[in-house]
Amino acid sequence: HGVARARVAAVTAIAAAALCGSWWVHRAAARSPTLRITFLDVGQGDAAVLELPDGQVWLIDAGGAPGVGAARAQLAPGRAVAAYLRTRGVRAIDLAIVSHPHPDHYLGLLAVAAEVPIRTLWAAAADEPPPPPEALAPPTDAPARGLGYGAVVAALAASGTAVEAPALGRHRFGDVTVEVLAPRGPARELVATVDPVRTVNDNSLVVRVSRGGARVLFLGDVEDEGEDALVADGDVAATVVKVAHHGSPTSSSPALVEASRPRLAVMSLGRGNRFGFPAAAVVARWRAVGAAVVRTDQVGAVTLTIDAGGRVEVATFDRPPGETPPPPRVIMPR
DSSP states (O other): OHHHHHHHHHHHHHHHHTTTTTTTTSOOOOOOSSEEEEEOOOSSSOEEEEEOTTSOEEEEEEOOOOOOGGGTTTTSTTHHHHHHHHHHTOOOBSEEEEOSSOHHHHTTHHHHHHHSOBOEEEEOEESSOOOOGGGOOSOOOOOOTTOOHHHHHHHHHHTTOEEEOOOSEEEEETTEEEEEEEOOOGGGOOEEOOOSSOOTTTTOOEEEEEETTEEEEEOTTOOHHHHHHHHHHSOOOOSEEEOGGGGOTTSSOHHHHHHHOOSEEEEOOOTTOTTOOSOHHHHHHHHHTTOEEEEHHHHOOEEEEEOTTOOEEEEESOOOTTOOOOOOEEEOOO
16 A cells, blocks of 8 residues: 555656646647647557647547657657647647556656646546545655556546546537547446456547548547447548557457548557557558558657648658658548
8 A cells, every 4th residue: 555655646746746837838829720630659559639729739648658778768658748748838738538548548647747737637437446535645756657547547636637537429619529439338337447348448438529521530449349339339430540559450340440431540559569560451451441541650740730621631740861741641521
């Protein structure tokens, strides 16, 4: 219990720093005529920053798996996300969404909370209970890397973040709509837990963000069982898909790929990862339905800009040495 309390105290200190003026140098998010979505290169993990036309900033997953060897400093949990927020002058995260309680998706929240306040967190209700209030002890220097999901969420809540399990269905923010598509369960409860068939990955919180007819589908790490449920539930069509589970062969089922039929498939994964992702068959499957495939391990960050009419432009951060950067690709919604 002493170690757990020390770990929770460490993340509490990190999250509380956001409320103690550490972000005072940042300017307020600027209003823009476009919806800007950036899939960040966080190594073997997921993180996307959404900048809405009304100035709100959202975060869908936050990376978190620490790097190995020379990559450790660059890919420390949340470091790339925090650096991007500084570059963009972001003053607060209005809404953070965690797809499921695996460290490569949630652990980066610690670095983000140390950089800026996180006002609201959407997450499927986890089976792991949060630590009791008395566990939120005074800060220590204990490492936070090993913190469980419940401890991270509890620490964010203690720092002022409103933690919510969002209702299934559509939620409107000006002319931007976010649909919570999954997971579905008894009494429509959102529960990210293991059952005899569905895994934590299958119970990912799946959302689709839309503007002007363009739709961007965030699949978390959903696998075959979860994808089958999504397709059975109805419409999953998308202009852009954040490919599930980093291109794993246990995801991107033929039924899901065919039902979504995007123009662009974005894969977030680490260079030379030990899993061998993405699977060649998965890449081929997305291309077979007409999707261009881009990978963060090859091109770095991938940025979409979506105007009010649904016109989508795509730009990537990296390019092969010596090449002139190409103009942004334009994807028109169907």
